[in-house]
Amino acid sequence: MNQTAYKSQPIIRENVVDVTFDYDAFKFLKGNRPVDEKHVRKLVQSMQQEYLQRPIDVNENYEIIDGQHRYTAIKELGYPLFYVVRKGWTMRQVQVANSNTKGWTINDVVSSQSELGNKNYIAIKDFCKKHNVTVYNAISLLDIKERGNIFAEGKAKVNDVKIAEKAFYMLKTLQSIVSFRCDRRIIVYAFRKLAENRNFDFQIFLKKLEYQSDRFKPCIDTKSQIELIEEIYNYRNQNKVNLRINSK
Numbered sequence: 214m215n216q217t218a219y220k221s222q223p224i225i226r227e228n229v230v231d232v233t234f235d236y237d238a239f240k241f242l243k244g245n246r247p248v249d250e251k252h253v254r255k256l257v258q259s260m261q262q263e264y265l266q267r268p269i270d271v272n273e274n275y276e277i278i279d280g281q282h283r284y285t286a287i288k289e290l291g292y293p294l295f296y297v298v299r300k301g302w303t304m305r306q307v308q309v310a311n312s313n314t315k316g317w318t319i320n321d322v323v324s325s326q327s328e329l330g331n332k333n334y335i336a337i338k339d340f341c342k343k344h345n346v347t348v349y350n351a352i353s354l355l356d357i358k359e360r361g362n363i364f365a366e367g368k369a370k371v372n373d374v375k376i377a378e379k380a381f382y383m384l385k386t387l388q389s390i391v392s393f394r395c396d397r398r399i400i401v402y403a404f405r406k407l408a409e410n411r412n413f414d415f416q417i418f419l420k421k422l423e424y425q426s427d428r429f430k431p432c433i434d435t436k437s438q439i440e441l442i443e444e445i446y447n448y449r450n451q452n453k454v455n456l457r458i459n460s461k
Contacts, residue, residue, distance in 0.1 A: 230268050232295045236288040239269075239296070242276040244304045244329040246321035248285055256286035268295035272302045279306075304329070317365065319348050326367045336371045344381050346396065353402040354380050373409070380408035383415050390422060397431055403438040412454050413446070421445050 241248075269280025277284055278299060287294050299306065304325075317325075323341075326334035340351045356372040363369065383404045388395040395401075407413045422429060425445050432438040436457070443456040 230295055230297055232293045234291075234293060236284070236294060239271060239275045239277055239284060239294075241281055242272075242278065242304065244325045245277070245281060246317055246325055248281055252282050253285045253289075256282055257289060260286055260290055260292065264290075264292055266293070266295050268297045270299050270302065270306075271296050273298055273300045278302045319352075319364075322365050322367075323348055329367070331367050333369055333371045334367065336374065337369075340374070340377065346381070349398060350396055350401045351377075353398055354405050356405055376409045377405065380405045383408060386415075386419070390419070390426065391429060393431055399433070399435050399438050400431060403435050403442065406435070406439060407442065407456060410456060412458075413456055418442065418446050421448055 267280075267283065269284050270278040272278060280296075284294065323334050323337050327338045337348065337351050337355065337357070340346070340355060341348055344351075346354070352369075354377040355374065356377070357364070357369050359369040380401075384395045384401060387404075407415075422445065425448060428445055429441065432441055439456055443454070446456060447453045
């Protein structure tokens with residue numbers, strides 16, 4: 214395409230479609246989700262076949278509100294960049310825009326809130342990195358109860374990290390004994406609940422598993438999982454321990 218046919222420098226004209234080749238004038242908005250390289254590759258291939266001149270949305274600081282994947286693909290191809298300035302737009306508009314296009318994943322939310330300095334989400338991200346666990350399992354281990362829009366809006370609260378560490382140690386130890394994966398969410402959450410229960414002694418459970426390992430298996434829900442663990446734990450015990458009642 215002939216770049217001289219278009220204005221080279223971006224200009225601010227609110228709510229008007231303009232065009233430029235000055236890609237470096239634009240920047241990503243802090244807190245926006247990371248660019249998905251696979252999505253960019255798909256856009257590049259599509260644009261090479263047919264370039265639809267769909268503008269990206271930016272605020273008055275040229276921070277990209279909607280269209281950072283398109284921007285990345287256009288910059289790579291050297292095509293003219295069409296854009297519209299939306300004065301005053303922030304991360305709120307980013308989330309609204311993305312809810313109508315390629316939806317945010319839970320990993321996008323954690324990355325975004327961490328970049329914005331949200332301590333609870335930084336704790337989630339750090340826990341994932343430290344223990345190489347998924348965000349979903351980190352949420353279970355950290356006993357985060359907020360879900361859906363509340364989590365997406367950055368309002369989740371991380372509970373006792375020490376208990377989460379204790380539960381992770383149990384799961385890691387257990388994984389060296391059993392043949393099935395212990396990172397299943399039901400098993401993960403069951404041991405999170407047991408980790409905060411003073412009636413549960415993990416070393417006693419390991420001893421019981423030495424001659425009952427064939428009985429321990431994944432269950433369909435957390436309640437059933439804890440009931441099975443309780444049965445194994447109480448085998449040949451005169452004084453039965455109720456692990457379904459959480460004693461902190």
